[in-house]
Amino acid sequence: MSAASPTIEPHLTTGAIVAKTPRPFVLARRTIITPILLALLMIAIALLTMMTGSRPFNQVIIDVFLRVILVVGLYVFIGNSGVLSFGHIGFTCLGAYVAAWLTINPMMKKMAFTGLPSWLIKTQMPYWEAAIIAAIFAGLAALIFGRILMRLSGIAASIATFAMLAMINTIYSNWETVTGGTSSVVGIPIIRSIWPYLIAAIISIFIAWAHAISRSGLALRAARDEPTAAAASGVDIPRERLVAFVISGAIMGLGGALMAHSIGVVTPDTFYLGLTFITIAMLVVGGMGSLSGAVIGVVFLSALIQTLRWLEAGVSIGDVAFAIPKGLQEIALGIIMIIILALRPAGVFGNREISLTRNRGD
C-alpha cells in the first residue's frame, strides 16, 4: 500500500506503547469516541426506521446493518494490514451455511441435506446461538486458511485470498449432499426485527475498534505503513496479520449467519463476486484505513443505491411522474463511484476517524 498519507503519528504512539507502557487505557480513552459516535449513528438510523414503520424500508435498513457488519469485518483485515483481500466473502458463505445447518427444522434438514451427520441433523438452536457458532466456525476456517495465506503479501496475497473464495464457492456449489448444491436452501427462520442486526453491527464496530488499538492492531498498522521498519522493530508481520485475519473472518461469519436469517434463503452464489465487490467498493469509497470510513461508506453507498432504486421505480413530483430507465441505476452507481474515487483517491475519510476533537492521522 502506498505510504503517501501522513502517518508519522501512529509510529510515535506504537513506539511509546511498546517501549514505555504509559498509563493503561490512555489510547482507549482517547479513541473510544469514534466507535461511540458510529454506534449512535446506527442507533439513530434504527430509531428513524422504527418511526416510519414501513416494512420494505425495514428490510432496507436490515441490509444496511448487514453490510456494516461485513464491511467492518473487511476493514479489520484490509484496513489494518493494507492487503486487499477478495476472499472474505467466503467466510460469510461459511457462516451462512452454518446458520442454515443449525437452525432449519430437523424434518426439513433430513430431506435437504442427506450427507450431514445425524447429530447435526437433530440439533436445532435459536438463531443467536447459531450465529455465534457460525462466527467461531468462520474464525477457525480463517485460522486454517490464514496459516497458509498470511505468509504472502501484496498482490500475491490478494490473488491467493481470491483463489480461496473461488475454492469455497466451488465446494459449496457442488457438495450436494451437505450444502444442497447450487439450489437455494430454504427454511431458515426469518428474523424481521431490526434490533438483532443493530446489536451485531454495534458489536462488530467495537470489536474492530478494540482490535485496532490493541498491541497487535497497532503493530499491524505500523507494518502496513512501513513494513521494513516494523519488521526491524520486532513485529512478526505474518502473525499480526493472522490475528486480524481470524478476527475479521469471525465477523464476516457472523454477518453471513445474520444475512441468512434476514432473507431466509442461501445459495453459494449469493456469497460470491457481486457481494465481494460491492463490500470492497464501500470500504474503498469510505476510506480503506478508517473505521469511520468503513461505516460511513456503507451508509452513503446504500443510501445512493436506494435513492436510485426509488428513481427507477418511479417518483411523482406534483403531477408529473418520472422514472429513470431500468439498468441506469447500476450505471449511475458506477459513474458516481468513479467520480468519488477520482476526486478523493484515498476515499472519503482516508486514514482519519471521526471524533469530537480534531485529530491528525489515525
Place this chain on the structure above:
Amino acid sequence: MLQILFDALSLGSLYALGALGIALIFGVMRLVNFAHGDVIAFCVFALLWPSTDAMAIVFAGQLPWYLLIPFVLLCGAGLSVLCEIVVFRRFRKANPATMMIASFALGFVIRYFLLMLFSSRPKSINLLPELSQPVEIFGARLPLLQLITIVATMLILLGLTVFLRRTRFGLEMRAAAENFSMARMLGVRANRVIMGAFALSGALAGAIALIFVAQTGTADIQMGAAIMLMAFIATVIGGLGSLAGAVLAGFLLGAASVIMQVMLPIDARPFRDAFVYGAVILVLLFRPQGLISARGTKERV
C-alpha cells in the same frame, strides 16, 4: 492423448491472451484492470444489433471474415482507449487498490450498459459455422476451430513479440514497463505509451471475443468474467508485469484444468476448479513473486 493436448492448448490460448491483456496494462501503469472482461463482452455484443429478443440479430457479424476481424479488434481497442482517456487518466497517481476499484466500477458501467441494450439472456449466434467441422490429424478428430484458435494465438504472440522487440514503439513500451519514471526522463511520452498499451490490450480482448463466440456460439454478458478470473490469476502466477510469464501461466492454467478434468476420479470432478485454485495458492506460496518475476516491480528500501 492428442485430444487432451489440443484441448489444453486451446483453453490455455484463451487464458494466455486474457492474461496478456492485463499484463500489458499492469506493466505500464500498475493497474489491475478488472474492466478487461467487460471489454471482451462488449466486443462480442458489437457483432449484434441492439435488441432484447432472445434471437440475436446479427449485424456486424455478417461481414466477411477479412472485414469482421479488423472490425472487432478495432472495437476493443477503441473502447479500451476510451476508458483510458475518460477514466484511468485521472487515477495515474492513485494507489493500486483505488485504481482496481475504479476499474471494477467502470466494468460495472459497461456491463449494465450492455444489459440495457441487450437484456441479460444469453443469445445464440452462429459465427463462421464452417469452422466447426472436424478435421483428422494423426488419427485424432479435432474441430477445425480448435486448430485455428491455437494457430491464431501463436501468430498473435509471435506478432506481439516482434512488435515489442523490433519497433520503436515496442521498445518504448518495454522501457516503460521496466521503469516508468526513468523511461519518461529519457523522452518516452507517457500518454502515448499508456494509450498504446490500452489499444493493444483492447485488441487482444477483441481477439478473445472472436475466438470465444466462435467456440461457444453464444453471447452472454457474464462470459467476460469467467475468462477474466483465470486470466487475472494467470497474470499473477506468471509474475505481474511480465508478459512472457503471463502467457506461460495462461497455458499452464489451461493445461492444469484439462488434465485435472481427465485425471481426477469421477466423484471429485465437479470440484475440479477447487483443485485448480488450490494449485494456484501452492504456486504462490513457493513463488510469491510469480514464475517469471518482472524486474523493477520489487520495491527498494
